[in-house]
Amino acid sequence: MSALSAATTADDRGVTPQAEPSRRAQETAGPLSGGLALAPSARLLPSLAAVYRAQLSRARVARIPLLFVATFQSVGIMILMRGVVDAGSPSARAVVSGSSVLVVAFVALNLLAQYFGQLRASGGLDHYATLPVPPASVVLGAAAAYASFTLPGTLVTAVFGCVLFGLPLTNLWVLLAVVPLAGAALSGLGAALGLLAPRQELATLFGQLGMSAALLLGVLPPSHLAGPLGWARDALPSTYGVEAFARTFGASTDWAAVLGDLAVCGAVGVVSLAAATWAYRRAAYRR
């Protein structure tokens, strides 16, 4: 056993000329009682941007095929529904709107739950946990990237649906608000599920279930969902994105209601991303 000296005093800590630690760390660190100066922490926005950029680049390597699957699934559902829903009807609006937001649910909820489940199971979270980053930047960066992955697929689905069901393309720009807000709500939920699931398989399962719920409750017109199914629909965060989008197909759009729906979506997004950040802390640090 080595000589067990008593606790080191402030004077003999660290700084012999040959052993001087990085000067940058000393200059930039804030004052802290006693010990060697700490290197600076990464700030929220720059680290969020770094995580976002890294996650986006993963798409090239790993995610492209699944993004196609997400779009094909929604397009397939619309083709099926075309057999039972009349073009231009209120139900058609619900189908197109639900199918478009389903792309978001597939990627942001299902795939993100799988990603965080896998990262947690493999010990990959240690990488982030041993870097001085705010937990929110890891969660928000990944969530934002997954939400971004969905934008092309959502647009393709919406355009295809509008053509198929004879709906106007004029207000599709509203997707630029719907995708980030529904994306925030769903990816927060997906990240939280992936990080809280005790096992990787359960994370995958929860992600799939969440997406199935978004599919059934989002694509079917609300008038066809009675009782508890209607309540479940109201409780699902993606519903408000679906509603907001569906409202814009009418002859005269009630923009106040659209804004209201989007506000709910945004509020749910804030809550679910906060929950995901809490889940990340819980999974990454056993402090």
Next chain:
Amino acid sequence: MVSTGTRQAEGETAADPARAAVWTVRGLVKTYPGKRGRGSATPEVRANDHIDLDVRQGEIFGLLGPNGAGKSTLVRQLTGLLRPDAGRVELYGHDLVAHPERAARLIGYLGQESTALDELTVALAAETTGRLRGLPARAARAERDAVLDELGLTEIAGRPLKKLSGGQRRLACFAAALVGERPMLVLDEPTTGMDPVARRAVWAAVDRRRAEHGTTVLLVTHNVIEAETVLDRVAVLERGRIIACDTPSGLKAIVSDEVRLDLVWRDEAPLDLPGIPELRAAAETSGRRWTLRLPQERARAVVASVTSGPAFAALDDFTLATPSLEDVYLALGGRQKGLVKA
């Protein structure tokens, strides 16, 4: 095999007891609760049992032990990832039990897993890690380029980690650990799967940082050869306890009067010959290989008898070697297998 001049030059000073301890660990205890499952219940496991350690400024300090000895649990507590049940961890004057978040601002950590980086290119993995270590964008890019160049990774900078061989991937993760400099490096099995060229690059990079910045290194390993070559001091872990802590040569002095004799038989050992059954009783057998740890005189006598008499016909090979850290581990009462000689 590894290392360059700096360590030899610094070896004495790094092991000098007068040097300040920068990482002090006292009475560290971590117990994992048992689990009750259907049919099988796992008992409570004391992964770390009253660990005391001092890591001194500028040294390469090793944690050596087989898998399951408690190395990972110890490292996770030292790096602020896991809260100890009891005990004290102080790094450069900072209490890491009270302020675990400070660890990330003092330590560059290379873990065993690369899953967080696998789908990134080598360059982006290094740059992103630097950004997350708090570097401004330009500094992160500059350090990325310097480190990739230093480690000979520039040519494969544009390739995703998952498309690389295990050793290259490990080297890329090591590169990421170096971007955004820290006074302490914690390297968990850094050279696993690497070829000799990559290993040399790793130890040259480590030596350079020690010489230029006084970087201190905590190395986790189960490779005894590496431990003997690169470490200034080593703590040997066995079942959650530190059973020895000294320089590699100091530890080997414990068993200096012994030598290791390996006998490999062609086919069956000639158990009908006199003396052979006694040897077998004393040997650790692994197939046709018998390993004996014997006092020097006795080893010489055994070699003389098996190489001169009729036993020689049955002998395929034999080696006589001075003790390694593995022999120290066994002499100290280590019972688990899993130390690697490579």
